[in-house]
Amino acid sequence: MDLEAVAAISRLKYTYLRALDTKSWDEFAGTLLPDATASYGEHLSFDSRDALVEFMKSNLGPHTITEHHCGHPEIDVDGDTATGQWYLSDVVLIPAQGVALRGAAFYSDRYLRDEDGQWRIAHTGYERTYEAMMSLSDMPSFRLTSNRWAPESDSGNGAV
Known part of the structure; x- marks a missing residue:
């Protein structure tokens, strides 16, 4: 096993x-x-880096707080190519819409070692094991007390 490649990936x-x-x-x-x-689920896919980055910028901008954790990697390396399976746990908060999302999925990735010797993602995607949406108004004690992307007028007072 190429442990150096696994660590880099x-x-x-x-x-x-x-x-x-x-x-x-x-x-x-x-x-x-x-x-x-x-590809993220069956209805969301992209055919280039630019399309994916633009979508993320537009849909996960400052109005959306995200928290993604991946672990339990299963990485197989074959020369300058590799595949990986990862367990994902994520949380998404959209304060202005009063929505919270919690979910889990399994990522399936492909990697290539580029001409510069660096590993990069050739394909990434996941299939959800579950996704749950909640209205923040259903959680009367919910209060967002810090938000890196809140306008300055809202920072420090806990209101977002």
Whole structure:
């Protein structure tokens, strides 16, 4: 087993998730090959890095708070190609719409070692094991006390 490649691929996946949650779009794009594909469930797919990044920017911008965790990697390396299975647990908050989403899925990824020697994602996607949506108004004690993307006028007072 190529443990160095497994470690590099794990770091790549963690960077993908962190960049997504921190809305670091250039860094997020850097984890993907230009012709990378993605599929999230049966109704959401992309045929290029640019299409995927643009969708994420538009739909997971400052109005949406996300938290993605992946673990239990099963990574198989074959030279300059690899595949990976990951367990995903995620939370999405959309305060303005009063919505919270909680879910889990299994990612199936393909990776290529690029000409620069760096691993990048050639394909990523998942199939949900479950997804639950809740209205924040159904949780009377819910209060968002910190939000990195809240307008300055809202920061510090707990109201978002």
